[in-house]
Amino acid sequence: MMTNSRGGCLPCTLGVIGTGPRGISVLEAMAARLAHSDPDQPLRIYAIDDTEVGAGRVWRTDQDDWYTMNTVAGQITMYSGVPDGGPWRPGAGPALDEWACATEGEADLGPDDYAGRQTYGRYLKSVFATIRESLPPHVELIALNRRVIALERRPVGGWLVELDQMPFLVAADQVLLATGHPVNTPDPFEQRMLDFAGARDGVHYLHGDSAADMPLGTDTIPAGTTVAVKGLGLSFYDVMLALTTGRGGEFKRGTDGTLTYLPSGQEPKIVAGSRSSLPIPARGVNQKAPDHTYAPVFLTRETILGAQQEQQRDHGHGQLSFNRHVLPLILKELDLVYQETHRDSGGQEPLPPLDLDALARPFTGEAFASPATFHERLLEVMRDDLQQAYLGNARGPLKAALDVLRDTRAVVRLAVDYGGLLPASHHDEFVREFLPGNALLSAGPPVERVEQLVALIEEGTVEIAGPDTRFDICETSGRFTVSSPRVTDSLSQARVLIDARVPTPDLRRDTSRLTRSLLASGVISEYRRTGPLGDSHPTGGLNITRSPFHVIDAEGAFHDDLYALGIPTEHTRWFTQVGSGKPGLNTLFRQDAAAIAEAMLDHADILEKTA
Structure with a gap:
């Protein structure tokens, strides 16, 4: 424990760079644990964001109100536990809809409503305020609306965080990079x-x-x-x-x-x-409870682990082929839900198997004599899909099945993260062939948005x-x-x-001064996907360890005091853009936050030890 010249303890310092959902999730997880921290060990936490502390850039609160989320409000929370009858606090707080209904000045949100992005930003800021209010006296949370432009290693350990405005330099014993969406150089x-x-x-x-x-x-x-x-x-x-x-x-x-x-x-x-x-296309009208979970039958952790073990036994490596080992399980899972939902809704005869390619590219092989002819065909497809969306994501066979693409992401991650697929399979089968259709069919907007587009085409x-x-x-x-x-x-x-395409994260194209300086100094490195013959393929993703996600430098060593989470680590891990947890569930979003919070606080040696 460090002391100052008067004999008192020097505060351990932590820096969280980026206070969008990922940064806030780690702060919330820290705060929940700091209720049981050593009162004789002071702690200072810097929360740094270049746009809006507590909301970040994508969810900033001054954007126009027509920008909405694509997950219903009842399935969104930033708290690691549900309300328990006591005051809202880290570890026990409301979901987005509960918060809106209980907060003066906010419009009521039902659990199946879609909130505006600015509303979510205000919710994030309220979570940040609750975090700050809940901290014990020996813990200080300092908000800095600044841009971080560099990190430099301190001789005594930890980091000097360089800012673009006063105070210009902040000392931190540990740092989390949660910097969110990049702005890239042009291709x-x-x-x-x-x-x-x-x-x-x-x-x-x-x-x-x-x-x-x-x-x-x-x-x-x-x-x-x-x-x-x-x-x-x-x-x-x-x-x-x-x-x-x-x-x-x-x-x-x-x-x-x-x-x-x-x-x-x-x-x-x-x-x-x-x-x-x-x-x-539109997401199905929500018919599922906020804590709904889907238990896969075919695409299970055990199945993926078994396939990896079989590859290791037969070929001397555990890397999978997406089209051989993973995609057939996804399709069987989809068809199971598709047929069962059809039967439950009264269907007697089995439906033809789902064809994801046909759903994602319905005009394959077709030619049209005029724009009007194409629009007629397009509107037919869109209206048919809207009818499926109105049936809902629990009682409608199509949208219930497509929701499986969302519900099984954690298992797919087990197969693809950290070079789990053979490099050619990852690039050709997973990224180029599967992901575009997967995103199109599973990540849609509310029904109303598609209805509006139909009206605009007609007009x-x-x-x-x-x-x-x-x-x-x-x-x-x-x-x-x-x-x-x-x-x-x-x-x-x-x-x-x-x-209107979302930029793909790529360290080599990221215009951020911070990313460029960290790459140039070798503090961070690019994750490279390696095949069984030692062939190496650049990905553009930030190289990190497995949980708790220590950053790996240019020499291949990891920093035990530097972590990264979220979108910069895309390509090393998959689907890192998820921006919330689900009430009452220990989702991967929540697990990631807890792992980093525990690692940073253990490193700070501030938590009370139990016998």
């Missing part, structure tokens, strides 16, 4: 579009960020302008709303339940597309270009072009091109 396509736009007045290419951080106002995109949008995932819906309801347009629901769009006259014309040109504000959409430039007209090789006369020209 060749993006650079070509940037160069084209940069040489022309009134032409703009917007990319590499969330819609809430893009300049989508009339200064950049005047009313009546044609704007092209690349990508039809969740971020597309954000762009769509910013350019419609964000411009004063309104959706009205008729007596028959259908939506129509009433334009304000300030909208641009939106022409969007993607490889499949199927906008990400004419939005046009979907067609399958295998091509985005290019026209030197003659000085405009971007959008077209589909399978839709005759689909060519459109646009003054603005918006890339």
Whole structure:
């Protein structure tokens, strides 16, 4: 235990860089344990965020209210335990819907409602405030709204955290990196579009960020302008709303339940597309309790561990083939739920097996004589999918089955994390073939968002270009072009091109001064996927140990006082963007936070020891 010149204990110091959900989850787990800490050992914790301490950038509280979450409020919590009748505190606090209903000034949320992202940001900040209020007197939590630009090793151990504003330097015995979504340098396509736009007045290419951080106002995109949008995932819906309801347009629901769009006259014309040109379908109406869990029958931990052991016995390594060892189990799991739900709802004859490729790419092999013909076919597919979504995620066979893709992620992680797949299988079968369809079919928006898109297509504000959409430039007209090789006369020209795809984490392209300095100094390293013959493949992910996720340096040694969690570690681990726990369940999100909290506090030697 360190002492100062007066004989008192010097505080141990911890730094948490990034206070979005991952950073807050670790702070909450720490605070729950610090109720039983040594009162004679002071502790100082720095919570550092360059956007909004307690909410982070993606969930910041000043964004527009039309940006919503895609998980129902009753299934979202940042507390590691449910309320127990006492005051809200780390280890016993409300889910998002419970908090909203009990908080003055917040609109009531039902457990099956979808909250706005700014609402979630306010919830995160309330959790942060509860953490701070709950800490014992010998623990100090200091919030710093600063950008961290470097970490340097201290001669006495620990780190000097360099900030872009005063106090400029903070000493920390241990540091957690929970820095969230990156902003990347342009890839060749993006650079070509940037160069084209940069040489022309009134032409703009917007990319590499969330819609809430893009300049989508009339200064950049005047009313009546044609704007092209690349990508039809969740971020597309954000762009769509910013350019419609964000411009004063309104959706009205008729007596028959259908939506129509009433334009304000300030909208641009939106022409969007993607490889499949199927906008990400809706999630099924929620019919599951907040603490619902699914127990896999085929895709189990035991099955995956058995396959790894068999590979080790037969081939001298435990790496799996995704298409051989994992995908068949996923498909059997989906079909089991699909058929059982169908039977429970009254179906007599078995349904044909689910075809994920056909669901994700319904226009494969089709050609269309005109944009109108394609739109007719597209709306047919979208309306059919909405009907399935209305049936719900427990009583509707399709959406119940597709929810299995979400419910079994933890088992898939067991197979794929830390180089669990053969490198070629990981790249070709998992990343390139499986993940796009998986994301399209399992991560959709609320039903209302898809209804709104249907209304916008019918009204004419939005046009979907067609399958295998091509985005290019026209030197003659000085405009971007959008077209589909399978839709005759689909060519459109646009003054603005918006890339609505979420940037893929990649250390080599991350523009963050902190990431660049850590790479240059060798403090961090890139995770490389290695095959059984020793072949090494770069991934762009941050190299970390298994739990509690110590950072590994350029020499291959791990720092016992530096941790990383969340999106920077994508590619080493899979699906790190999850941003909440589920009430009453010991989810992987909660386990990750607990592991790091325990490691940091054990290292600080502040917790009371039990006999």
